[in-house]
Every structure is written in structure tokens, then in C-alpha cells.
Amino acid sequence: MRLLVSPINAVEAEAAMAGGADILDVKNPREGSLGANFPWVIRSVAEVAAGRVPVSATIGDFDFKPGTASLAALGAAFSGADYIKVGLLKIRDRDEAAEMLRPLVRSVKEFDANKRLVAAAYSDASRVGSISPMDLPEVAAECGADVVMVDTAIKDGRTTFEFMTESEISDFIALGHDLGMEVAIAGTIKFGDLALLKRVGPEIIGVRGAVCGGDRAGEIKEELVRRMKADLS
Numbered sequence: 001m002r003l004l005v006s007p008i009n010a011v012e013a014e015a016a017m018a019g020g021a022d023i024l025d026v027k028n029p030r031e032g033s034l035g036a037n038f039p040w041v042i043r044s045v046a047e048v049a050a051g052r053v054p055v056s057a058t059i060g061d062f063d064f065k066p067g068t069a070s071l072a073a074l075g076a077a078f079s080g081a082d083y084i085k086v087g088l089l090k091i092r093d094r095d096e097a098a099e100m101l102r103p104l105v106r107s108v109k110e111f112d113a114n115k116r117l118v119a120a121a122y123s124d125a126s127r128v129g130s131i132s133p134m135d136l137p138e139v140a141a142e143c144g145a146d147v148v149m150v151d152t153a154i155k156d157g158r159t160t161f162e163f164m165t166e167s168e169i170s171d172f173i174a175l176g177h178d179l180g181m182e183v184a185i186a187g188t189i190k191f192g193d194l195a196l197l198k199r200v201g202p203e204i205i206g207v208r209g210a211v212c213g214g215d216r217a218g219e220i221k222e223e224l225v226r227r228m229k230a231d232l233s
């Protein structure tokens with residue numbers, strides 16, 4: 001399992017790198033769960049990564065705006081992200097998800113075929129009225145996405161494991177794998193959740209709050225990243 005850590009700037013990215021993060025995932029929590037950061041911040045994190053680990057960038061928790069999302073995805077790719085992650089917040093069903101994801105994949109892959117598109121649904125979809133995570137893998141694969149993911153839309157301390165049972169998470173992962181994609185799980189993951197995650201076996205787990213010491217508005221701490229890496233091995 002690779003550990004994705006979400007810094008908000010280059011200083012946090014340094015701490016995450018030093019602690020052994022496998023993927024640096026630039027985001028901007030001020031603009032939401034998968035809020036987009038600025039192009040120069042993505043560039044500065046890519047400079048910290050210096051090709052040693054891949055860089056991911058979130059482009060926002062989107063409503064149904066395929067053109068805006070495609071342009072944002074290109075901006076993230078151009079700024080140095082290897083993984084471009086979109087949150088399908090106000091996307092209600094598979095048809096809308098397809099209309100979002102198809103041009104997003106095109107936008108990223110026409111720029112560089114090696115860039116990867118991450119399609120994210122929300123484990124707490126029932127709270128925000130977005131597409132169910134279980135409906136995502138099939139449409140994501142049809143559209144050419146590389147990774148499917150769940151995160152929580154509302155960051156109020158409730159975790160993905162409160163909204164999806166172990167067996168649902170396991171089914172989501174199996175669906176992704178059957179369709180040839182990698183799977184990432186996030187959503188207020190805590191140290192105590194790692195045993196469950198090891199059982200269900202996604203390729204990637206994504207964290208911020210846990211490696212900030214429990215408060216995602218705090219700062220990423222190198223020693224907590226190192227501890228999480230150690231606990232995962």
C-alpha cells in the first residue's frame with residue numbers, strides 16, 4: 001500500500017517526503033475536501049518531489065462543469081502533477097459522471113499520455129447528494145480514468161468507515177481492480193484504521209488529518225508520516 005499525503009505547501013511537502021510519503025498530493029483545504037491549490041504551489045511541491053515520488057493535485061469538488069474541470073485538469077498537469085484528482089461532488093449519476101470524466105481524461109492525456117486521472121467519489125455521498133461510490137468504477141473505467149477513489153466530502157471528523165462498511169469498501173476495491181484501475185481510500189483515516197485497510201488492500205491510502213496530529217488545519221509532521229509508513233509495512 002502506498003501512502004499518499006496531502007500537503008498544502010512546499011514546507012509541508014518537505015516534511016511528508018522526509019517522513020517517507022509515497023505520493024505528495026497538493027490540495028487546498030480552504031476550498032473544500034478536494035480543493036484546488038494554485039499552479040505555483042503545485043510547481044513548488046513538484047520541485048520538492050524532484051522526480052523521487054509522484055505528485056498528485058486535486059482540482060476541486062466539482063459541480064457539473066465539464067469544461068471548467070477539463071481546463072483545471074490541464075492546469076494541474078501543466079503545473080507538474082502526475083496524478084490529477086477530481087471530486088465529483090454535485091454529480092448525481094453515471095451519465096453526469098461520464099460527461100465529466102471523458103473530457104477530463106482527454107484533456108490530461110492529450111497533454112501527456114503518462115499523466116493519470118483520479119476520479120473521486122465521496123463515502124458520505126448520502127450527506128451531499130452525490131453519485132454513490134459503487135456507481136463510479138464502471139463509468140470511470142469506460143471513460144479511461146486510471147484510479148478510483150473515495151474520500152469524505154464533509155470534513156467534520158466523521159470517517160469513511162462510518163459511511164461504508166468493510167464489505168462495501170472491499171467491493172469498491174474489487175470493482176476497481178476488475179476494471180483494471182488502481183484504488184485509493186481516504187476520508188479521515190486514523191492510525192487505528194490501518195488494520196482494516198490492510199485487510200481490504202487498496203493500492204493507495206490518502207491522509208492529511210492523521211499526520212497533522214488529528215487536526216487537518218494543523219501542519220504535517222514528519223514523525224507522524226514516518227510512523228504511519230512504519231505501521232503500514
Ligand SMILES: O=C[C@H](O)COP(=O)(O)O
Nearest residue numbers: 006186188206207208209
Ligand atoms: O486525499 C486525502 C485527503 O487529504 C484526506 O484528508 P483527511 O485524512 O484529513 O481526511
